[in-house]
Amino acid sequence: MQKLRITRRGKILIAVIALLLISGSVTAWQVCKYGSEEHGCSLDPRSWPGCIFGVFIDIGNCVMMFFISLMTEFILMNPDINEFKPFVNDIVSILFPIYVIAIIITGIYIIFLSTSPESRARAKLMLIRLIMGMAMVTTSLSIYELLLNLSEAIAGRILSGWILGGGGGGLAILATLVVVSVILFFISAWILPMLAVIALISIAVRFFLVSLMAVLFPLTLFLYFFEFTRSIGQNMMRYTLMVIFTQPVQALMLVIMIIGLNNISTTGDILGKIVSLVMGIAGFLMVIFAPLLMLKLMSWVGGAVAGAGMMLAYKRPWVGALLVSAGGIGAGMGPEAMAAGGAVYTLGLAYQRK
Structure with missing residues (x-):
């Protein structure tokens, strides 16, 4: 028989998955500690199935509540854009002379070299775009901060229930959640925490990408308003807007999960518990894939x-x-x-x- 060989990339992937499983499992057990007497546990072996099932139901509920409360706080976090002002100013100081030279050359072309109305109109349009681009590059940090504040305001409104809840506090929705049951112990101790940790990682990655795109925003505007580099600038602008406005999309996915769990878990039967489990897993997956959804x-x-x-x-x-x-x-x-x-x-x- 041939021995199964695992590549280096496969070993790294297995190690990452193992770390996520271990971290999620440890988090579940450390945060959610329940006494065995709460579920009728005793030395009688006949009580063990119900005891184990009850303990892991509570663990699943606690894990879900713990990570949902974390996400409601982390989703609203944005970096302080003013910390990147020196880097942005350096980029603007490089781009500004290029704009001045391009505007002068375009003006000379319009006055002395343009021979047809079509070429003159095209040059005038390019001149307007250059002037507009220079103004926006100069104020790029303020524009980026306005977009970021707008994204944070929309996400805050969603989590506060202004859009889906019709008013009231966002965290108050969490207080209405009833017991969310899970069926198998490894789901409550491993899979749910693992998906929640990945969702938190996606939120953290967005946080760092917001910082990176803030530094590159003047260059993005520069490429966006130049005729020859517009396609590159459009792609960079789309990714910039995707990174910024992923925040309200993730908030919307989280609120949909909370409301769905609240409505489903009130049934209290086995089917309701299974649907609640599926809803929780689907909710974390929606938060994870929110950036791709926003881009599409x-x-x-x-x-x-x-x-x-x-x-x-x-x-x-x-x-x-x-x-x-x-x-x-x-x-x-x-x-x-x-x-x-x-x-x-x-x-x-x-x-x-x-």
Whole structure:
């Protein structure tokens, strides 16, 4: 017989899975400690099945509650963007002279070298984009901070029940959860903690990516507004918006899981307990895959955000303009999204002055 050979990559993967299982198991046992007398446990062997089943039901419930409470706090965490101001200023100081040179060359072309109305119109459009790009690169950190604050505000509203709960405190939803049962002990002690740990890791990865994209945001805008590098800039902008607005998507997935568990677990029968288990596992998986979901639905989400911005512009023009611009970029409008945001801002101001 041939011996089964495990590659180095396979060994690393097995080690990572083992560490996740061990860490999840240790967390489950350390956080959730129950006395055996609470479940009718005794020296009588006939009481052992019910005792073991009851203990792990409580462990599954405790693990679920523990990690849900952690996620409600961690999802709302964002890095302090001002800490990256020196790095951003260095990048802006490099890009600013390039913009000045490009604007001068484009202006010379428009005045002296353009021979046809079509080439002159194209050069004027490029000049407008260069000026707009230079202004946005200069204020890139403020724009990024506005987008990040908007994402945090939406996530906070979702977790506070403003969207799904109709008002009230978000953490108060957790208090309404009843016992969530699990069927097998290794699910409550290993699989649930492992998925929860992976979900927390995905939240932490987003946190660090937000920091990285904040530093690269001036370069993203620079590439986005240049004709020859627009495709690269569009991809970087999409990933930037995906990283930022994954936060409310993860918050939405978590709230859906909480409400689903709350509604299902009130039945108290075996079927309800099984469905609760599946709902918990599915909820953690939704939090894990929220970034991929956000990336795939970027155009649809961008259109929805832009539509919401148009409606909101009548009350808060600058917020509406920001939503329209961000949504238009996510939907693939390109630099024209900025013009749409400016138009919405003007309409909002005109409506308020009436």
